[in-house]
Amino acid sequence: MTWWRAHKGATITAAVAIVVLAVVAVFALMPSDTDDYRNTAVKTAQDTQSEVRTVSLALQADLAGKTYDPYLSTVLWQARYNVSTSASDLAGEEVPDPTAAAVQKRLSGLLDEAITSIGAADAATGIEDDNARHQAIEGVVHRLDEVGSRLQKFTEATRAELNS
Amino acid sequence: MSGGAGKKVLGVTLGVLTAIGGFVDIGDLVANSQAGARFGTRLLWVVVLGVIGICVFAEMAGRVVAVSHRPVFDLIRERLGARMAMVTLVGSYLVTLLTLGAELGGVAIALHLATSVNYLLWVPVVAFVLWVVLWRVKFDTLEQVFGLMGLALIVFVVAAFALNTDWSKVGGELTAAPPDTENWMTYGYFAVALFASALTPYEVFFFSSGGVEERWNRSDLVTSRVNVFVGFPLGGLLAIAIMVCSSVVFEPAMVNVSNVSQAVLPVAIGLGKIGLAVVILGVFAVTFGAAMETGLSAGYTVAQYFGWQWGKSVAPKRDARFHTVILVSIVIGAVMLLTTLDPVQITEYSLIFSAVVLPLTYLPILLVANDREYLGDQVNGKIRNALGVLFLIIILIAAIAAIPLLIITGAGK
Structure with missing residues (x-):
């Protein structure tokens, strides 16, 4: 007591x-189930979409002469790092069933495209000839916007599946 | 105007400008950018609420110092007893340490943005420079140089206009529910983070200990109040501008802000290269200024609890333990970053844990400000007490909700 x-x-x-x-x-x-996996996939897609669109906005600002090289290269480094981390985190997730495997397959393709597009942005900003650089960046912006839209569609569709 | 009056006006003006620049730190930068990107200006009211809250309690803390000539933490120990004060000390110190790590990371990231040299390589350099500055440079110089440089963040206000902000939309969103992509839980999580970013515990410890360092007395009450009631709200205006800029650029693009390079992008888009350079300078200044404040606050709280000699006005060899706590805190902050923990994530967690310990900081201030033994005729009146109690209730709600919201939303994800 x-x-x-x-x-x-x-x-x-x-x-x-x-x-x-x-x-x-x-x-x-x-143990995780299909919905847990879908939630993780939505978050990964949203994060990647944010990085892809940030790079697009930064490149558009660069085309308008509004940024300088150290800043732009930091944005690109950060985007590449974050998307790669998201991709490897997703790869490390347990895939509980075939439905989740289908979600993984769709998203992995988009993540690969995002990483490739950010890499292309890096290459385009490194071109020394002004005209060629301008054209290459415009092409990359177009490509990034497309990937961003597809990631957004993926997010919306997967979210709808979660709510159904 | 006589020389004395002119000097006084200059002092007050300098104090206000310092308070404006010193109000914003990495927590405000991150929380306002993230909230703007995800909720537009729907959470703007929380910034206003937070600014009123810090004004209410900072005024009390300033009055306590000016009348009793003792810092708040010293009185907490005397008024609440050693055991309760130890709980406050542990909670506040750990949160201050986390915040110090986040601010060090902010400085390193600002240097990364300016040079493209990875921020992790800057961390040891920044930590060393911070220690040397805190060791060698005078208190007034520290406060004024970085406070004034922090005014560079006014570019966010200019950018908000340059970005052709739809002000009617800003006004319309103030009472709006969360957007379709969010829910009330994430809304609550970011509300708590924003509220905590305005009332971070280290701010009040730094403010009151700074008052002792500058030897405030009753004649300084007016200066202290002008600093608080003019400087802090104008500092809050910078925080609101950060949120507005982020909402204009990122919300339509559905971009979540997860790093400082994103937070400054709206200024580049609105104002171009010069704006970008100025905002990076501003981020450097406010984070370095806040790193100094958190470093000193860590030393202040520990030294004041144990009754050691403390302060920048004392020769370092006479308050070696105070400087040792600062040095150890800086080293821990730097090591935390060198483990590659993301500075923005550290900031997010520091804000939520700040919310948890807020009552431990602000309840004792309210109690001391009501004690005639310490404040004599300057004790709280009815209005101040009503405001103090009202904000303490809000602080308690935020503190209770913080951890459940952190878990339920997966840190706002």
């Missing part, structure tokens, strides 16, 4: 902490 009185606060705090940790552990270790 005396021990309980002396350690009441600490014991309750420890008990609450253990319960919280147990709940977190249970959620973390539960």
